[in-house]
Amino acid sequence: MGFYDEEETAREYIAMADGYDGSELITAMSEHVPQGASVLEIGMGPGTDLNILGQQYRVTGSDNSRFFVDLYRQERPDADLLILDAVKLDTDRKFDCIYSNKVLHHLSQDELQSSLERQNQVLNKGGYLMHSFWKGDRVEEMHGLKFFYRTEAQLRLSFERLYDLISLVTYEELEPDDSIYVLAQRSRKLHSQRIGQAGPLAFMSTQPGLIP
Numbered sequence: 639m640g641f642y643d644e645e646e647t648a649r650e651y652i653a654m655a656d657g658y659d660g661s662e663l664i665t666a667m668s669e670h671v672p673q674g675a676s677v678l679e680i681g682m683g684p685g686t687d688l689n690i691l692g693q694q695y696r697v698t699g700s701d702n703s704r705f706f707v708d709l710y711r712q713e714r715p716d717a718d719l720l721i722l723d724a725v726k727l728d729t730d731r732k733f734d735c736i737y738s739n740k741v742l743h744h745l746s747q748d749e750l751q752s753s754l755e756r757q758n759q760v761l762n763k764g765g766y767l768m769h770s771f772w773k774g775d776r777v778e779e780m781h782g783l784k785f786f787y788r789t790e791a792q793l794r795l796s797f798e799r800l801y802d803l804i805s806l807v808t809y810e811e812l813e814p815d816d817s818i819y820v821l822a823q824r825s826r827k828l829h830s831q832r833i834g835q836a837g838p839l840a841f842m843s844t845q846p847g848l849i850p
């Protein structure tokens with residue numbers, strides 16, 4: 639059991655995060671991701687961003703903490719929710735966009751890379767990613783949770799292999815320039831190279847999405 643799984647510490651997080659949300663990221667995303675697109679949120683926490691995303695998208699919330707998923711379901715019994723780990727993303731479903739806000743910084747570099755590969759398979763053709771990170775070049779640990787800060791250069795390298803970068807923007811969450819978001823699109827070049835390729839890396843969209 640970790641920080642986000644235990645009721646006491648998860649509620650501490652909810653109190654700490656009060657007043658913060660991902661509106662800025664969602665506004666930037668909505669310039670590219672059309673209304674009505676299917677969006678998977680990884681690490682939905684109490685669902686602050688999921689509620690905002692739900693105003694224009696068909697949303698699926700997910701978290702690896704059952705506490706948060708159960709808490710949200712109490713308020714919205716009909717919500718589409720999954721228990722998912724950000725690295726494994728153990729689902730057969732596909733989405734037009736995958737979103738997270740200050741979640742993937744809990745992943746080591748290898749885990750981030752695996753997650754981005756898996757996300758590539760979970761996205762529909764031409765699908766988008768929007769993820770935010772704490773900016774910096776250090777690792778911290780709090781309550782047994784690791785925080786991997788990342789630089790623009792590191793993020794560029796991590797995403798560019800599988801995605802076309804649309805924007806990589808430094809912004810303020812708590813202090814000036816303490817955060818970065820990455821908006822990217824599943825690489826069409828890579829997709830066309832992979833079609834017809836056999837083996838574990840070969841993939842094709844099986845569910846139609848909104849994105850042409």
Ligand SMILES: C[S@@+](CC[C@H](N)C(=O)[O-])C[C@H]1O[C@@H](n2cnc3c(N)ncnc32)[C@H](O)[C@@H]1O
Pocket residue numbers: 642643659660680681682683684685686687688700701702703706722723724725738739740741744
């Ligand atoms: C900062 S909160 C996200 C808050 C959310 N954006 C909101 O609108 O309330 C981070 C969340 O990431 C989740 N998380 C951390 N590591 C995860 C992982 N490996 N897979 C899935 N979720 C994870 C935590 O359980 C927590 O709910």
